[in-house]
Amino acid sequence: MEKKKNISMAVIKRLPKYQRYLRELLDKDVDRISSKELSEKIGFTASQIRQDLNCFGDFGQQGYGYNVEDLYKEICNILGLTKKYNTIIIGAGNIGQAIANYTNFQKINFDLVGIFDTNPKLYGLKINDIEINDIDFLGEFIKDKNVDIAIICVPSRCAQEICDIVVKNGIKGVWNFAPVDLLIPKGVIVENVHLSDSLLTLSCLMNGST
Amino acid sequence: MEKKKNISMAVIKRLPKYQRYLRELLDKDVDRISSKELSEKIGFTASQIRQDLNCFGDFGQQGYGYNVEDLYKEICNILGLTKKYNTIIIGAGNIGQAIANYTNFQKINFDLVGIFDTNPKLYGLKINDIEINDIDFLGEFIKDKNVDIAIICVPSRCAQEICDIVVKNGIKGVWNFAPVDLLIPKGVIVENVHLSDSLLTLSCLMNGST
DNA sequence: TAGATTGTTAATCGATTAACAATC
DNA sequence: TAGATTGTTAATCGATTAACAATC
Numbered sequence: 001m002e003k004k005k006n007i008s009m010a011v012i013k014r015l016p017k018y019q020r021y022l023r024e025l026l027d028k029d030v031d032r033i034s035s036k037e038l039s040e041k042i043g044f045t046a047s048q049i050r051q052d053l054n055c056f057g058d059f060g061q062q063g064y065g066y067n068v069e070d071l072y073k074e075i076c077n078i079l080g081l082t083k084k085y086n087t088i089i090i091g092a093g094n095i096g097q098a099i100a101n102y103t104n105f106q107k108i109n110f111d112l113v114g115i116f117d118t119n120p121k122l123y124g125l126k127i128n129d130i131e132i133n134d135i136d137f138l139g140e141f142i143k144d145k146n147v148d149i150a151i152i153c154v155p156s157r158c159a160q161e162i163c164d165i166v167v168k169n170g171i172k173g174v175w176n177f178a179p180v181d182l183l184i185p186k187g188v189i190v191e192n193v194h195l196s197d198s199l200l201t202l203s204c205l206m207n208g209s210t
Numbered sequence: 211m212e213k214k215k216n217i218s219m220a221v222i223k224r225l226p227k228y229q230r231y232l233r234e235l236l237d238k239d240v241d242r243i244s245s246k247e248l249s250e251k252i253g254f255t256a257s258q259i260r261q262d263l264n265c266f267g268d269f270g271q272q273g274y275g276y277n278v279e280d281l282y283k284e285i286c287n288i289l290g291l292t293k294k295y296n297t298i299i300i301g302a303g304n305i306g307q308a309i310a311n312y313t314n315f316q317k318i319n320f321d322l323v324g325i326f327d328t329n330p331k332l333y334g335l336k337i338n339d340i341e342i343n344d345i346d347f348l349g350e351f352i353k354d355k356n357v358d359i360a361i362i363c364v365p366s367r368c369a370q371e372i373c374d375i376v377v378k379n380g381i382k383g384v385w386n387f388a389p390v391d392l393l394i395p396k397g398v399i400v401e402n403v404h405l406s407d408s409l410l411t412l413s414c415l416m417n418g419s420t
Numbered sequence: 421t422a423g424a425t426t427g428t429t430a431a432t433c434g435a436t437t438a439a440c441a442a443t444c
Numbered sequence: 445t446a447g448a449t450t451g452t453t454a455a456t457c458g459a460t461t462a463a464c465a466a467t468c
Contacts, residue, residue, distance in 0.1 A: 202399060
């Protein structure tokens with residue numbers, strides 16, 4: 001499967017979309033698809049699809065196209081979906097609770113193993129069968145339970161502090177919902193969900209001063 | 211304020227980040243900032259900052275830099291934050307409820323005026339003082355209340371159907387949380403928050419097959 | 421074999437960075 | 445005035461698209 005290194009972020013950001021469309025084809029029992037057909041569905045050019053996929057290997061076959069199931073599996077593998085992840089949520093507010101209740105991520109092996117907050121009133125309370133814990137136990141917990149991903153749902157002003165704690169305790173992936181840019185050491189990955197940035201993009205485009 | 215048209219999406223996606231950092235400077239009572247200083251904070255090159263800002267007008271002054279307050283106001287204006295928006299949420303599940311409870315958007319004039327769902331058990335129930343309504347009233351409501359933005363939080367399989375309804379009733383902006391690519395006519399703006407895509411990007415990067 | 425479609429190289433397009441004259 | 449920093453043009457870099465030989 002290995003091929004080129006230094007895959008551009010542009011390519012990486014398209015991969016989940018490939019995964020979604022291939023999943024759809026798979027569910028419709030489609031066996032094979034050409035870059036041209038996929039192009040029409042997914043909205044990328046056929047050329048781009050072939051370029052993208054070739055970053056990771058020669059998945060197609062001349063004159064035939066791509067085998068949907070094989071390609072789907074390859075993409076899942078590239079996306080790291082063949083592994084299991086232990087995740088924790090820090091901040092049991094609106095977003096934190098929503099993510100905790102959203103079971104779809106658990107279906108693809110992102111296992112929620114802990115929820116943390118600073119509000120003592122919440123301690124012991126369960127969301128989706130996971131107890132909310134005192135944030136003081138955070139560091140200890142991460143090491144004990146081999147947590148892979150920290151989902152940061154705390155207010156902006158505490159986000160960097162929380163990030164520092166989880167990173168210090170060995171977390172390698174941070175999914176950040178706080179509207180701030182976190183500083184992290186090399187080797188740690190942060191992926192941001194900046195809801196407010198997204199909403200502002202929408203209003204910006206709606207205003208057409210662009 | 212008008213200047214060039216055809217602003218690239220790359221520029222637009224950076225604007226909310228400018229707004230955030232300028233807000234921060236403003237809160238710290240900083241009067242002026244040069245592209246070089248801002249560059250060090252925000253992480254874009256000084257050159258890029260000047261290029262970006264010049265898409266919209268000559269906001270700076272040679273030898274001085276940019277007036278923080280003025281620039282902040284200009285950015286807010288470009289982002290459409292000087293207007294008021296009526297928004298509705300369709301789908302009162304986890305995400306829908308979390309967004310409904312999140313009051314920060316209301317502080318910047320995104321007013322939640324309605325929540326809709328298909329589950330009769332939820333009708334009449336209030337979130338953040340807004341009653342959950344039968345989705346059958348959706349079209350009527352949009353026209354009556356001059357709704358600007360529909361926030362789609364329904365499951366994937368119903369998202370396109372809901373989108374079609376809101377668009378048919380005059381909605382010009384859709385904030386889509388369903389993990390699907392919605393088809394919309396020209397003139398309507400869709401901004402996606404694809405949480406699962408974001409999580410998959412994280413696991414992809416953590417796996418370093420890239 | 422003939423037709424289809426890939427993998428890959430070359431051409432194009434767009435976005436970022438560098439440089440500097442204009443000017444506050 | 446001298447120094448600083450913009451606005452803007454030119455150079456560079458990277459990403460997308462087009463083209464086509466390789467080959468199933």
